[in-house]
């Protein structure tokens with residue numbers, strides 16, 4: 029606790045010093061995926077084992093805050109505490125914003141923590157290359173590429189403590205004002221973007237019955253199509269996970285409160301048909317790498333899936349960069365019908381409290 033405080037003071041000092049000399053973000057003139065792949069590798073190599081309560085978690089917070097200030101942002105750390113296995117932990121969400129003029133905002137989120145060790149598995153060296161260095165890498169590149177002049181604001185949030193029950197995102201979502209909820213067009217969640225036979229975009233659960241909530245998923249799929257990038261949505265083979273909807277990550281903290289768009293790589297056609305089995309590749313034991321230090325790492329993924337880290341980070345960055353532009357260009361009608369009613373009544377908060385403690389990918 030004391031060490032955490034000290035280290036964060038240094039973080040703030042570092043950010044302040046950096047901000048004084050930070051140049052405004054320039055128009056990006058580098059290849060798509062370059063930053064995303066580089067950051068995915070950096071987090072894997074240098075910040076493995078960044079689970080709750082670890083030194084590496086603190087180092088990751090400092091590093092990621094620094095990167096965001098390098099891109100011309102001023103990071104805010106949102107503190108939160110929680111109980112896990114009978115112990116109290118403190119962690120932080122890292123938040124930056126590029127302000128627009130319309131009063132509306134888009135949230136883009138990714139969790140930076142890795143799964144903690146358990147009684148049976150030491151995860152102190154879990155690189156989390158797929159889960160979720162990849163989502164953080166893509167978020168950083170989208171932040172770097174975002175133009176300064178915007179219609180709708182974009183808030184980038186790196187969530188803490190996802191792996192122990194969507195804690196950081198739950199804290200953020202539960203503390204949104206009704207005004208902020210009303211002004212949020214969509215929450216885009218990036219979790220586990222590499223290992224998996226297919227690229228996916230999903231909407232939230234309400235889209236299963238209210239098609240209006242699926243509009244951002246449909247837009248992402250349409251853009252993928254235009255760019256000749258093969259992306260799909262959950263085919264709905266399992267009745268517990270309706271067609272076109274996603275699950276099991278920070279999107280659930282926002283679902284029913286604001287529209288959500290989930291990006292993930294996996295394979296919804298195999299295993300329990302719940303997206304937890306990622307690949308038919310026989311070299312991946314059990315078809316999944318989640319939370320396994322032996323397989324969710326750079327060396328294993330590069331050996332079994334050569335070039336996939338570069339390909340997936342590039343393709344997700346491309347689609348989502350266009351997505352942010354496209355949504356920015358839309359004028360936004362006030363939500364009507366069930367969507368308007370759901371947002372006005374704040375049903376999301378109710379659902380969130382009910383679901384708190386759920387496990388994430």
Ligand SMILES: [Zn+2]
Nearest residue numbers: 159160219389
């Ligand atoms: Zn994850």
